[in-house]
Amino acid sequence: MQIQFFGGAQTVTGSQHLVTVNGTKILLECGLFQGRRKEAYERNLNFEHDPQEIDVMLLSHAHIDHSGNIPNLYKNGYRKSIFATLATADLCQIMLRDSAYLNERDVEWVNKVRAAKHQEPIEPLYTIDDAEQALRLFVGVHYHRPIEVAPGITATFREAGHILGSTGILLEVKEEGRTIRFGFSGDIGRRSVPILRDPEPFKDLDVLVMESTYGDRHHNSSEDCDQELADIVTQVSKRGGKLIIPAFAVGRTQLLIYKLHLLQEQNRIPRIPIFVDSPMACNATDVFRAHPENFDRETYQHFLNDKADPFTPEGFACIRRVEASKKLNALTDPHIIIAASGMMEGGRVLHHVRNNIKDPRTMILFVGFAAPHTLARRLMDGDKRVKIFGEGYAVKCETRIMPYFSAHADQGGLLDYVDALDRDRLKNMFLVHGEVEQATALKEAIRKKGFETVHIPALGETFSI
Numbered sequence: 445m446q447i448q449f450f451g452g453a454q455t456v457t458g459s460q461h462l463v464t465v466n467g468t469k470i471l472l473e474c475g476l477f478q479g480r481r482k483e484a485y486e487r488n489l490n491f492e493h494d495p496q497e498i499d500v501m502l503l504s505h506a507h508i509d510h511s512g513n514i515p516n517l518y519k520n521g522y523r524k525s526i527f528a529t530l531a532t533a534d535l536c537q538i539m540l541r542d543s544a545y546l547n548e549r550d551v552e553w554v555n556k557v558r559a560a561k562h563q564e565p566i567e568p569l570y571t572i573d574d575a576e577q578a579l580r581l582f583v584g585v586h587y588h589r590p591i592e593v594a595p596g597i598t599a600t601f602r603e604a605g606h607i608l609g610s611t612g613i614l615l616e617v618k619e620e621g622r623t624i625r626f627g628f629s630g631d632i633g634r635r636s637v638p639i640l641r642d643p644e645p646f647k648d649l650d651v652l653v654m655e656s657t658y659g660d661r662h663h664n665s666s667e668d669c670d671q672e673l674a675d676i677v678t679q680v681s682k683r684g685g686k687l688i689i690p691a692f693a694v695g696r697t698q699l700l701i702y703k704l705h706l707l708q709e710q711n712r713i714p715r716i717p718i719f720v721d722s723p724m725a726c727n728a729t730d731v732f733r734a735h736p737e738n739f740d741r742e743t744y745q746h747f748l749n750d751k752a753d754p755f756t757p758e759g760f761a762c763i764r765r766v767e768a769s770k771k772l773n774a775l776t777d778p779h780i781i782i783a784a785s786g787m788m789e790g791g792r793v794l795h796h797v798r799n800n801i802k803d804p805r806t807m808i809l810f811v812g813f814a815a816p817h818t819l820a821r822r823l824m825d826g827d828k829r830v831k832i833f834g835e836g837y838a839v840k841c842e843t844r845i846m847p848y849f850s851a852h853a854d855q856g857g858l859l860d861y862v863d864a865l866d867r868d869r870l871k872n873m874f875l876v877h878g879e880v881e882q883a884t885a886l887k888e889a890i891r892k893k894g895f896e897t898v899h900i901p902a903l904g905e906t907f908s909i
């Protein structure tokens with residue numbers, strides 16, 4: 445057995461790992477690398493392996509850094525199956541089309557600039573047509589049902605508790621008379637997060653490939669954060685302001701809606717209107733509604749037993765049309781707007797922030813990670829003057845950060861995950877999907893627990909197992 449790391453190696457984006465066993469090539473993930481525009485474009489465009497030689501692809505969850513280059517895999521000749529849970533397949537329907545649309549628009553703009561400089565036009569990474577064809581390769585699977593994905597190779601998808609439909613994947617491979625148990629963690633969620641079931645760690649493995657995004661971090665407990673969110677909503681409502689929450693359309697937004705609904709039910713927040721202003725977030729919320737089989741027991745107890753919809757709090761509206769989005773500007777009573785994008789690099793949230801940034805009654809609440817140099821990061825860092833659509837604005841509104849909503853386990857959660865493993869059996873552990881600093885901190889902590897061989901593979905590195 446051989447494993448090669450083609451992405452998500454010493455970084456958090458572009459996950460892509462190739463397992464070769466008995467001549468069969470299994471691709472785990474095919475994510476989009478995100479970074480500086482030109483470098484990202486080049487890296488995503490060209491595969492370091494031949495997609496036509498892949499025998500099967502397995503996808504742990506729908507996030508774009510794991511799934512976003514699948515249409516390009518199709519474009520480069522891949523025509524075999526892509527196994528993923530039903531919810532992941534449904535979320536990819538929305539996300540890959542949206543990603544293709546953004547790619548096409550982006551290249552249109554780049555080509556206008558190139559034309560002005562008399563340069564050759566470039567092609568989009570992939571088109572909506574590529575995405576639609578690629579989506580036909582998806583085969584929806586259920587949790588916990590072993591499925592033969594290639595001769596002598598069985599895959600079982602287990603709960604990862606990270607986003608709806610997310611999984612860790614167990615591969616059982618017969619090779620030279622022995623069975624190798626190979627675990628791929630996907631992205632590991634936090635325990636006791638609303639909506640989702642807790643992650644299920646593996647027990648007996650020979651090899652584990654594990655994420656390490658927050659390998660050096662410790663999160664706050666969820667009860668503190670519920671109170672903080674309740675206080676924020678109450679405070680902004682009392683002063684007659686708007687609460688603007690830039691959020692990723694898939695996962696974070698639904699978690700927020702659910703939390704606000706629960707706080708309403710517990711009479712801990714005033715009943716002010718809640719708007720989700722993003723067609724993609726609205727569509728993703730529909731996918732959540734369509735997959736109650738993936739919810740945890742608490743969600744059933746709080747809502748579903750009473751036939752209530754967890755994602756429709758009182759005063760809630762999903763805004764799809766641009767005209768309806770513009771009308772939100774005219775609202776003077778307190779309300780909450782959740783809109784993409786989370787890092788404020790585009791999307792409708794920019795309009796809401798621009799229109800309210802000078803109003804001290806407004807609060808912008810950050811609930812996720814923001815990369816350096818993004819508008820969200822500048823505001824999080826407390827910049828007093830920022831540029832929006834090329835114009836300068838003084839920041840008079842309040843800004844707050846609530847990191848609780850992270851979909852990733854912290855160091856304690858990741859250590860719990862490896863703690864369940866049989867130390868004598870596990871021969872190799874590979875830490876992926878984390879910057880070197882985070883992965884190294886986690887490696888040290890794991891070694892203290894008695895695991896000897898922990899690697900942090902470099903991009904393109906190959907290991908024989």
Ligand SMILES: [Zn+2]
Pocket residue numbers: 505507510606631
């Ligand atoms: Zn993820």
